[in-house]
Amino acid sequence: SFWIYIFIIFYFFFKIRAEIFSVKDDVVEVFSHDILKIILAVVVLNIFFSYGMLYLSNSILDIVPSGNAFNSFLTGTLITTILISPISEELIFRGVFLNRLQLAVPVVFAVLISSLLFAALHSFGSIFSAFIxxxxxxxxxxxxDNIFVAIFAHFFNNLFAEIIVVLDPNKILFTNSSVVLIMSILAVVSFVIILLFIIGNLKKLNNNDL
Known part of the structure; x- marks a missing residue:
């Protein structure tokens, strides 16, 4: 998948080569205060929610063993996970699928379908959190209307997740009952906040007022 992603990235850059210097404003916008604030909020809340879903999936697999839910979470090179995947996946799922779907179905359905396709790439324990x-x-x-915002948010999310894995070699987040309880509570709170964010913005999308 590493080389497939590399090919996809180079293909997109080849297609926009004539406009490559016009993307400067889009890159700068990513680091504006308002955009960074939203990105940080979405990423942090998603991290807590993702761990909640991993706890849930781990509990289910303990009851009905069907493989290791953490395989895709713990494997893969850092370069692919943190850099290559965010760029290529955002170009595909938001840059292509979301934009193309908007031509065929209402924008809310385009968001849901493209997100479902994105989630399908992930393992059992993270499918629902990936969808959200x-x-x-x-x-x-x-x-x-800036693909670099999506790429940076995805990059920051994956970077954050990998840092947590590196800083927790003894799996305290999954073995210490007190930590699991705290993270589970934060997961529920994060999910509620994310859900309110999604519902509010999907309503605006439906009214073409985003």
Whole structure:
């Protein structure tokens, strides 16, 4: 998948080569105060929610063993996970699928379908959280009309997740009952906040007022 992603990235850059210097404003917008604030909020809330979903999936797999839910979470090179995947996946799912779907179905359905396709790439324990994250990223993309905002949010999310893995080699987040309880509570709170964010923005999308 590394080389497929690399090919996709180079293909997109080749297609926009004539306009490559016009993307400067889009890149600068990513680091504006308002955009960074939204990105940080979405990423942090999604991290907590993702761990909640991993706890839930781990509990289910303990009851009905069907493989390791953490395989895709713990494997893969850092370069692919943190850099290559965010760029290529955003170009595909938001840059192509979301935009193309908007031509065929209402924008809310385009957001949901493209996010579902994005979630399908993920493992059992993270499919639902990836779906929610995909919706949030799609909303950010539509609010800003800037693919670099989506890429940076995805990059920051994956970077944050990998840092947590590196800083927690003993799996305290999954083995310490007190930590699991706190993270589970934060997961529920994060999910409620994310859900309110999604519902509010999907209503605006439906009214073409985003």
């Amino acid at each position: 994250f995909g919706i949030c990223i799609a909303i950010l993309y539509l609010k800003t």
